Amino acid sequence: MDIFVQQIINGLTAGSVYALVALGYTMVYGIIGLINFAHGDVVMVGAMTATSIVLALVGHYGDVSVFVALGAALLVSIPVCMALGWTAERIAYRPLRRAPRLAALITAIGVSIIIQNLAMMYWGRNYLNFPHIIEPTVFQIGDARLSMLQIAIMLGSALIMVALLLLVHKTRLGMAMRATAQNREVAGLMGVNINTVISAAFLIGSALAAIAGVMITSYYGVAQYTMGFMLGLKAFTAAVLGGIGNLGGAMLGGLLLGLIEALGSGYVGNLTNGVFGSHYQDVFSFIVLVVVLIFRPSGLLGERSGDRA
Numbered sequence: 001m002d003i004f005v006q007q008i009i010n011g012l013t014a015g016s017v018y019a020l021v022a023l024g025y026t027m028v029y030g031i032i033g034l035i036n037f038a039h040g041d042v043v044m045v046g047a048m049t050a051t052s053i054v055l056a057l058v059g060h061y062g063d064v065s066v067f068v069a070l071g072a073a074l075l076v077s078i079p080v081c082m083a084l085g086w087t088a089e090r091i092a093y094r095p096l097r098r099a100p101r102l103a104a105l106i107t108a109i110g111v112s113i114i115i116q117n118l119a120m121m122y123w124g125r126n127y128l129n130f131p132h133i134i135e136p137t138v139f140q141i142g143d144a145r146l147s148m149l150q151i152a153i154m155l156g157s158a159l160i161m162v163a164l165l166l167l168v169h170k171t172r173l174g175m176a177m178r179a180t181a182q183n184r185e186v187a188g189l190m191g192v193n194i195n196t197v198i199s200a201a202f203l204i205g206s207a208l209a210a211i212a213g214v215m216i217t218s219y220y221g222v223a224q225y226t227m228g229f230m231l232g233l234k235a236f237t238a239a240v241l242g243g244i245g246n247l248g249g250a251m252l253g254g255l256l257l258g259l260i261e262a263l264g265s266g267y268v269g270n271l272t273n274g275v276f277g278s279h280y281q282d283v284f285s286f287i288v289l290v291v292v293l294i295f296r297p298s299g300l301l302g303e304r305s306g307d308r309a
Contacts, residue, residue: 006144007266008259013150013219015258016157020212021235022242022250023164024205030181030245031201032097034104038088038111040232041119042081042206046213047223048119049077051128058131066133070214078210084115085206086199094195112229119225127224130217153215160211161251164204168247173200181245230282234261237289243299252300260284 021043028036050073057064057072092111096104137148168174179187180197188194216231217223234257242253265281292299 003144003266004263005141007262009141009144009146009150011259011262012255013153013258014261015238015255016154017212017215017219017254018235018238018257019251019254020157020160020208020215021231022239022254023161023247024208025236025239026244026247026250027177027201027205029239030247031177031198032093032184033101034093035108035236035244036088036093036205037105037108037232037236038115039205039209040228040230040235041112041115042084042209042228043213043216043231044223044225044228045084045115045119046077046081046210047217047227048123048128048213048225049080050074050210050214051130051217051223052123053077054131054133055128058133064133066135069131069133070218073214074211077214078207081206081210081213082203085202085209089199089202094198112232116225116228123225125225127222128217130221130223132221134218149219153219156211156215160208164208165247167204173197177201234282234285237285240299241288241292243301246299246301249299249301256300257285257288260288 021039024039024042025036028034028039050070053073053076054064054069057069088111092107093104096107134149139146139148168177176187176192176197177200179190179192180194184194187197213223216227235254238253238257239250240253241257242249242251244250261281261284264284
């Protein structure tokens, strides 16, 4: 039971991050029908930028408050990721808005490769180690351990998700997003600035990616230029699992995927008599993706146009 509780905690922590990244996928897909495969690399840029900022602060000032360090990391990484997302939309995706979907999909893969290589050129191939500035305050739940960082990640993700739902359903921008998601042409005729709405979706999604990047690098302690590829695929799987284009589905899919990974990696060794170990946890993401696409292609909650953003 203690192992089960520990894996639940680990799964909810990872799932909270997956949900944030999946929201970026589902917002863009809900409006323009584009699967932005470069979104995971935006998360990577956020993680690398945040780690660089914290390393610079620690190297210059020595002991730095965790709030100052993480605050500075967020203040820098969020604008950087937003600028990156806006630039990709303006230069790479906007000219292909009326092109076949395959052209935009291939372009998204190309943008992902470009971002990866630019990150490699700037930060190098080696891992960046996040400085040890967060005190490992731990609470015991039986023999399971729950750290303050895990609580902060889960609570922060929950607050951000609630704020995003309020933005989409209670503001003029959210109304414009939902109208554009339902019918771009009619929304444009009604006075909605389609380019502004689409850019806003990329900006919001990129800001969420930056926050997710800070969470990941502070939780796992490392960042590297290839980390966005696998994370992006997992977040895309989470979006498909919940129902891509559906904000609630992205949140549910992210949490479920985190739990499936954690429980699978925790018990796969016992279930297979040691043939497979916990390092096979990435396999579960793609098993889930295949099963969902076969039996319920629309996801658990489906695509509800009124909820798309």
